[in-house]
Amino acid sequence: MSDNVGKGGRGDVDRRVRRSRLAAREALIELILEKGYEAVTVTDIIDRADIGRTTFYAHFTDKQAVLFSNLEELSDMLRLSPGSRPGTLFSFSLPLFEHAQEHRRLVRALLGRRGGPTVLARGERLLAAIVRDELLAALPPGRVPPASLDLVATCVVGAVMALLRKWADGELTATPAEMDAAFRAVVTPGVSAMLNGGLLRGDEHGEVL
Amino acid sequence: MSDNVGKGGRGDVDRRVRRSRLAAREALIELILEKGYEAVTVTDIIDRADIGRTTFYAHFTDKQAVLFSNLEELSDMLRLSPGSRPGTLFSFSLPLFEHAQEHRRLVRALLGRRGGPTVLARGERLLAAIVRDELLAALPPGRVPPASLDLVATCVVGAVMALLRKWADGELTATPAEMDAAFRAVVTPGVSAMLNGGLLRGDEHGEVL
DNA sequence: CATTTATCAGAACAGATTGTTCGGAAACAG
């Protein structure tokens, strides 16, 4: 059950299996976009995918398992091109938004308002790891990582994900370049100041300028 | 049904009604913290709250209705003290985090990982309105609101909500003051630069525009 | 081509959840 690829371990899965699984995944995406994740039932999926109930439960344990199966496709997308021009913070941003546009349909189903919360959480964790690494890498050599590094990373991830979500839902019309520019303009000055200069002396939350 | 307070419109609701509704709300919170929102069933609620099935559906249409009923308590909490010392951006931040700590249990149930996504969306909208107003107010007189104001507001809201969520889930241990400081340190420099200086000319690595 | 093997469909199933309806008991208000 669940996700076993089969005996060979290779990509040489039975053609029927591939067909059934793919049908279920695509059916779920369509249905999410139509009704929202919560409202989709297993019965809906097998009806739309035109597969038997038995077949479904032979490959997936849950509705959620199908979702995760789809998520891998998306997470492969995220794990691309670190780019990493060395003086540039958050170089993942632009490629991320660009690829999101190419796979907009999928992104919308998974990350959008109609998508499930679990996927969002997983996406956040994924991105958080990337951001954390970049922050550590961008730290001037010799500096100890500030205690508030987690806080900063959380802010950054939150900002990116918020942009991505609102864009996927159509509440935001912007090109990838615009979103990248806005994100970077908001976040980069503060972050690099913290990395190079003092971390966060309370600057007694008074005048911020 | 649903949410009518009664004839008087005052707080003079029947004691039995008050009792039943409160019992349902508190039961839901407990159950969310135990099992997560999705897993909670109406049967669970009425069992825990010790009210009849009929009674439940007499007061709430849905599981979600109970959730929203709880949300009002929280949203009242957010709609406090604009503070608004006039040169200070995002003055809502510290009070927000402080009040979140006071009502941590509620915040965790509603906004945390085990909470429902709908509430989160509503909370975001609420916060987005506040942020938008503050951005417009902080704009130097005469300047036209940049086209990317929505993008910026989205980033800011995303950062705050991300902090709040991770903190509620216990994945982040920080005092309200620390969270406020981190949030402000990350976001404020970039935002005020955009408001006062040029909007988003892509400071090097972008050539956006 | 024939055989063996694994996958598939269809139906039927128990269990759980939802939202509704009924009659009678209890709490409330005047």
Add this chain to the structure above:
DNA sequence: CTGTTTCCGAACAATCTGTTCTGATAAATG
């Protein structure tokens, strides 16, 4: 005390879930 409102308990149809059968069918193998 009397009439009204709310509550409870039970029972209900409808839906969804996850499992289990049996027979059909497609694929891999010799």
